[in-house]
Amino acid sequence: MALTEAMDGLHSGVALAVHSVLSIHSKARVVVVDFGNCVEPEILDHLFSHEPRVLVLSVRQCQYASGSTSRNKGRYSNVLSVDINCNIAESSHDYLTLVHQLLLPVIYEFGPQMVVMTAACEWNIYPAFLPNMAGLFLPVTSDRLVMAVEIDQQRSIVVNEGIVGALSTLLGRPYHPKMSQSESLRPEVCQTILEVMKAQQGNWKSLRYHALASLVTSSTGKQESLLPSHLQQQTIKPQEDALLKPKELECFKEGQSVCLVYSEAMKEHLNYADSTHPECPDRISCIFEQLCNFGIVERCQRLKAREATLQELERVHSSRHIKFMSGLQALKPSELHHLENSFDSIYLHRRTNRCALLAAGSILTAVDCVMSGSCQHGVAVVRPPGHHAERNNPCGFCFYNSVGVAAQHAVTSHHLQRVLVLDWDVHHGNGTQHMFESDPRVLYISIHRYDNGRFFPGSADANYNRVGLKKGKGFNINIPWNKGGMGDAEYLAAFLEVVLPVATEFNPQLVLISAGFDAAVGDPLGGCNVTPECYGHMTKFLTCVGDGRVIVALEGGYNLTSISYCMTLCAKALLGDPLPCLSGNLTPCQSAVDSLISVVGAHCKFWSSLNLKGKMVESPRKQASSISTQRSISSPTSSQAVDELAASLSQVSMAEATPRKIQDEEKKEEAPGGELEGACGGGHEDSATTLILSDCLGAQELYAVVPVSWCPHLEEVQPVPDGTLNTSSACEECYDTSENWCCLTCVVWEVCI
Ligand code: X5A
Numbered sequence: 001m002a003l004t005e006a007m008d009g010l011h012s013g014v015a016l017a018v019h020s021v022l023s024i025h026s027k028a029r030v031v032v033v034d035f036g037n038c039v040e041p042e043i044l045d046h047l048f049s050h051e052p053r054v055l056v057l058s059v060r061q062c063q064y065a066s067g068s069t070s071r072n073k074g075r076y077s078n079v080l081s082v083d084i085n086c087n088i089a090e091s092s093h094d095y096l097t098l099v100h101q102l103l104l105p106v107i108y109e110f111g112p113q114m115v116v117m118t119a120a121c122e123w124n125i126y127p128a129f130l131p132n133m134a135g136l137f138l139p140v141t142s143d144r145l146v147m148a149v150e151i152d153q154q155r156s157i158v159v160n161e162g163i164v165g166a167l168s169t170l171l172g173r174p175y176h177p178k179m180s181q182s183e184s185l186r187p188e189v190c191q192t193i194l195e196v197m198k199a200q201q202g203n204w205k206s207l208r209y210h211a212l213a214s215l216v217t218s219s220t221g222k223q224e225s226l227l228p229s230h231l232q233q234q235t236i237k238p239q240e241d242a243l244l245k246p247k248e249l250e251c252f253k254e255g256q257s258v259c260l261v262y263s264e265a266m267k268e269h270l271n272y273a274d275s276t277h278p279e280c281p282d283r284i285s286c287i288f289e290q291l292c293n294f295g296i297v298e299r300c301q302r303l304k305a306r307e308a309t310l311q312e313l314e315r316v317h318s319s320r321h322i323k324f325m326s327g328l329q330a331l332k333p334s335e336l337h338h339l340e341n342s343f344d345s346i347y348l349h350r351r352t353n354r355c356a357l358l359a360a361g362s363i364l365t366a367v368d369c370v371m372s373g374s375c376q377h378g379v380a381v382v383r384p385p386g387h388h389a390e391r392n393n394p395c396g397f398c399f400y401n402s403v404g405v406a407a408q409h410a411v412t413s414h415h416l417q418r419v420l421v422l423d424w425d426v427h428h429g430n431g432t433q434h435m436f437e438s439d440p441r442v443l444y445i446s447i448h449r450y451d452n453g454r455f456f457p458g459s460a461d462a463n464y465n466r467v468g469l470k471k472g473k474g475f476n477i478n479i480p481w482n483k484g485g486m487g488d489a490e491y492l493a494a495f496l497e498v499v500l501p502v503a504t505e506f507n508p509q510l511v512l513i514s515a516g517f518d519a520a521v522g523d524p525l526g527g528c529n530v531t532p533e534c535y536g537h538m539t540k541f542l543t544c545v546g547d548g549r550v551i552v553a554l555e556g557g558y559n560l561t562s563i564s565y566c567m568t569l570c571a572k573a574l575l576g577d578p579l580p581c582l583s584g585n586l587t588p589c590q591s592a593v594d595s596l597i598s599v600v601g602a603h604c605k606f607w608s609s610l611n612l613k614g615k616m617v618e619s620p621r622k623q624a625s626s627i628s629t630q631r632s633i634s635s636p637t638s639s640q641a642v643d644e645l646a647a648s649l650s651q652v653s654m655a656e657a658t659p660r661k662i663q664d665e666e667k668k669e670e671a672p673g674g675e676l677e678g679a680c681g682g683g684h685e686d687s688a689t690t691l692i693l694s695d696c697l698g699a700q701e702l703y704a705v706v707p708v709s710w711c712p713h714l715e716e717v718q719p720v721p722d723g724t725l726n727t728s729s730a731c732e733e734c735y736d737t738s739e740n741w742c743c744l745t746c747v748v749w750e751v752c753i
């Protein structure tokens with residue numbers, strides 16, 4: 001491939017690298033996400049415009065060039081240009097919404113085996129930009145993500161923090177610096193998203209079957225209110241002079257970062273009269289056994305189950321209900337059986353109260369562990385389930401609303417202002433909704449089968465128009481499906497188009513997942529088709545929002561094999577393992593799209609990330625300042641760095657199995673005599689970034705390339721002939737004319753081996 005002179009180092013490196021990947025893996029599909037802001041963005045477009053295996057997503061702020069957004073109209077079907085006519089560098093909200101609503105649907109539809117993200121990091125890019133993008137792009141390709149980042153060494157700590165955070169994310173530990181509270185989306189960004197969506201609908205089904213697609217033609221309501229003032233935070237600007245102390249960074253802390261709570265004692269609640277009842281004791285032991293088989297239990301910090309206390313329960317349940325529950329242990333089987341009739345879908349046992357107390361208490365223990373900082377995430381394998389339990393009565397196999405108790409505990413005892421409860425049990429969590437529908441501190445989002453009111457628990461309370469009450473208006477989100485058969489496509493669409501935008505805007509300090517697996521393939525009650533992999537992806541997505549603390553707590557789910565795999569994939573997601581890619585058709589069915597359109601219609605007045613057509617309320621944010629430092633056209637990236645990038649990219653395994661692990665032997669072969677892999681080592685660098693990198697490499701978890709300014713081989717590289725670059729002359733080593741004055745293949749072989 002010929003390099004053009006106008007191309008800067010970053011883009012030529014990426015172009016070469018992608019080219020070499022395709023020559024090795026001829027059937028590979030690669031997505032290039034270019035946040036390059038380069039002066040000549042069309043170069044990448046042109047290079048790959050006739051290469052159907054490559055999709056280029058090019059995001060650019062137009063103040064760097066002509067100011068025209070004409071590229072948004074789309075010239076090539078495999079190039080999607082997003083030109084924005086304002087400066088969004090500092091705005092996480094704008095970037096994230098763009099990625100959730102526009103880029104990810106298209107990327108999932110394209111189904112790449114590898115994503116290459118390029119970014120030339122500006123001085124004023126918000127600190128979490130790189131880790132945010134890494135977190136969102138990783139799951140699509142089972143973690144085959146390459147980030148090619150150009151850093152100006154002179155510039156700020158922000159970029160270094162971003163690099164460190166991105167590495168942490170690549171290692172499976174999403175990094176969460178304090179985010180500035182979301183402002184409204186900039187109108188230019190809304191306009192751009194809709195513009196590109198409209199232009200690209202012919203090319204991408206995911207944009208035709210998109211909840212926002214209707215906005216392109218019809219209009220919706222206006223923005224009524226922003227987040228209540230107590231939910232607004234100060235923008236936290238990183239201190240330019242504060243030196244990053246890599247060893248102290250929380251993300252690299254040793255030790256187990258996922259806690260697990262399970263106890264066999266919760267098997268004692270069972271149905272005497274009907275041993276075939278789906279809510280059976282084996283549900284939790286099967287899951288636990290599978291977690292053992294996959295080596296997950298030993299990788300987690302095991303917590304002891306405990307009973308919830310009276311005080312903890314009283315925050316969401318009436319004393320009458322708690323008394324009723326504790327009275328059960330004294331009753332005879334016949335009396336228990338008789339009592340069952342006064343409830344909807346309930347069986348009772350002498351040990352029911354003890355088990356329900358343990359289920360709630362176990363989740364509380366996980367919350368305390370995560371909030372104390374000793375673990376990042378938690379898994380609670382508990383029964384009986386809880387989300388149908390109301391303040392005053394049991395319902396639908398549930399007695400105490402365990403996740404409700406835990407959410408209230410997080411608010412009351414840990415003083416949290418923002419807790420997200422995400423309920424993906426196939427049934428609506430009526431109890432949880434009722435407990436928090438007036439409380440803006442707990443955002444409840446439920447994805448469930450509704451069937452126009454006919455699916456259990458069969459109340460119109462589960463419909464999309466129940467958005468919360470009083471101060472809690474906007475903080476109750478129901479995503480109701482009106483037929484069975486929903487699967488990965490529908491759940492992915494719900495996540496990309498509603499859950500992630502809203503959850504990101506809400507910026508939760510803790511996420512509790514009411515993780516019922518009765519929407520899974522093979523469930524006898526749910527009639528849906530969600531795969532275990534998809535549960536893994538949804539879990540992973542939730543680790544990317546807010547402070548990134550996630551607790552997965554079992555609710556329903558009645559196919560023992562399915563639920564065991566589902567929980568395993570969720571746990572793997574929390575542990576940072578690469579997840580299998582989602583396969584199969586990922587276009588949601590029309591009925592699901594209709595549901596999502598209704599949800600967006602009901603909530604766009606509360607959430608600016610859903611409100612792309614509405615009139616924006618003017619926020620106090622300062623005028624986007626004009627960029628004072630223009631990026632230089634001649635890039636500091638040396639040809640050496642380009643070579644390294646290309647060489648390293650071709651090393652990335654495209655096989656199905658754990659691509660991040662590179663064998664020890666392979667490393668040694670590649671870097672004879674060097675401490676680090678890559679042709680030129682990195683021993684002379686002592687920047688924060690390099691220290692972190694070498695730590696990672698020592699742990700043999702990641703194959704990374706650090707461009708360095710000098711290496712012993714550098715002097716052997718031949719000078720540019722006559723001081724000029726003739727792109728048509730043959731290679732001086734092999735006389736091949738398909739490459740430049742010295743072809744990459746020769747450079748690698750001559751110099752590095
Ligand atoms: C927790 C849960 C289901 C109740 C179904 C009653 N309950 N027909 O999944």
Ligand code: ZN
Nearest residue numbers: 425427516556
């Ligand atoms: Zn359920």
